[in-house]
Amino acid sequence: MNPVDVAAQAMPALAEQAAQVDATATFPETGVKALRENGLMGLLVPAEYGGMNGDLGDLVDVAMTLASGCLSTAMIWAMHCQQVDALVRHASPELRADLLPRIARGEVYIASVTTEPAKGGHLLTAVAPLRASDDHIELRRAAPVVTGGEHADGYLITMRAAEEAAEQAVTLVYAGRDQLTRQAKGGWDSLGMRATSSVALDLSGAVSAHQIVGEPGGFRRVAVDSVIPAGHLGWAACWLGAARAGLSDVVRLASSSKRPSSLDLGSDLVRERLARVRIDLELVSAYLHVVRAEVLERRRTGESLDAPAVQIHLNTLKVTAAELTFNAVHRLVQLVGMSTGYLKTSPIPLERHFRDLRSASLNYADDRLLTAIGALSLMDRAVQLTLVSRS
Incomplete structure (x- = not known):
């Protein structure tokens, strides 16, 4: 099956447990067990080791799907995949032979x-x-x-x-x-x-x-080649998946008999606020997919990701996704009001999305990445923006 289809089958199990594991601050055993059993823990493991033979493009698609059910579980999974990518690309043959088949079988969460x-x-x-x-x-x-x-x-x-x-x-x-x-x-x-x-x-x-x-003392190469791109792509996809689920819930609520009075569909203000949310998510989605394509192309051709412009793009993705997905849910809470957007008893989990996405800018702090973007910008004199030819 296509990995996204596998994720879509698992997503209801994640959504069903999301409120409980959030309330009790407990590890989402049920959701992670489902991902162990359906093969997604081995998404990035090559077929020769029994895995799903996926790439970072698949990571993005699956992460968005899983995060629509439970962002905590999706982030746990995405960070596991980040580690798997480093092992696939940089572990010794002996370690790969021992570990990757067990990851593919769902026996090892890293x-x-x-x-x-x-x-x-x-x-x-x-x-x-x-x-x-x-x-x-x-x-x-x-x-x-x-x-x-x-x-x-x-x-x-x-x-x-x-x-x-x-x-x-x-x-x-x-x-x-x-x-x-x-x-x-x-x-x-x-x-x-x-x-x-x-x-x-x-x-x-x-x-x-x-x-x-990797090489002793040579983690920087592993980080630039694998840990950073897999991390930023996976995190951004998770945050976008959760925020998109929030918007989807509000749109469905707006057309139901339970629509709150604050959602006056004839109001220009309501439409403007919905537009702002949609624009934020469209921008994150577009930039995520452009950077994903850049990383996949460089991997395909064997080009390094260490170029200043590429590192700027990856860091910009993380900062932008963290800021705009949180802004989008913030706007949704404001739009639907206290009882629907702010209370834990609401029929839609905007309150949980709001709390979860507040962590995005702290998960490897945006301040540190902005400093790095500024320093790297001084090194990229050609100002090679995304979609601009590198020649």
């Missing part, structure tokens, strides 16, 4: 460990060092935020390459759950994205040398 107390969410530096010991590598790591951390079967962890290495010499390591001692620190009682269970974890253990992903 969480990302990149945050660190001393550096926050800065992706391309690390503080805690790896230590060599006989034929193993020892790691000891604290992470203030790990999405789905207590429920993962494996982890991709950024570490400083060695005790004497600079913070910019980052190594990415895969560790299975059974190779680690884990201790959760505190809980996850957040405003939105409550079902992601993004707890703080202390991790320690030892792994084999072949579990290094």
Whole structure:
């Protein structure tokens, strides 16, 4: 089956549990189980390992579909796929042969460990060092935020390459759950994205040398080639899927007998507010699909994603999607009023979408990305905008 059709079949299960896992701030076991069983955890795994042989274009389409049911579950899944993409493209042959078939069978859900107390969410530096010991590598790591951390079967962890290495010499390591001692620190009682269970974890253990992903100290290449594009495309698609679901709910409500009085279909003001929401979502969708096409084309031709203009496009996608999808739902809440837009007892979950999407600008902070866009803009003297020829 087409991956989007598979996602569409799973989406009702995600939607059915969404309110409960949000209210209780519990991991969406039912939804993740459905994704394990229907093969979507292996979307990006090549067919030779038993996966669905999808690409980042499929990731975008599936993420939008799943997020229309439950944004927390969709984000958990998209971040898992981000890790899988890094493994497919950069893991050792031995690690790929062992791990990818198990991912394809839905046996392994992978969480990302990149945050660190001393550096926050800065992706391309690390503080805690790896230590060599006989034929193993020892790691000891604290992470203030790990999405789905207590429920993962494996982890991709950024570490400083060695005790004497600079913070910019980052190594990415895969560790299975059974190779680690884990201790959760505190809980996850957040405003939105409550079902992601993004707890703080202390991790320690030892792994084999072949579990290094990419070159030792060479995580930047993995990040630019895989982690950043998969992350920004997946996140933007999730946020757009949730906001689109909110607009769809309002449009359906407007034509039903339960239409609130604030939705006067003869009002020019109502039409103008709906237009603003639609425009925000159209802009995100258009930019998402342009950047997706650029990434897929560069992967097809073997071109690097490290060009300043490409990095600007990816960072702009993340910032724009975070801002405009939240703005769109904010406008919808204002449009439908207190009882329909603001109360948890509303027949449509705008209140949950509003809280969830407020996190988008904080999920790898927009301020950091805007600083990067500004610096990169000074390097792109030709000002190569999206859709402008690179020649």
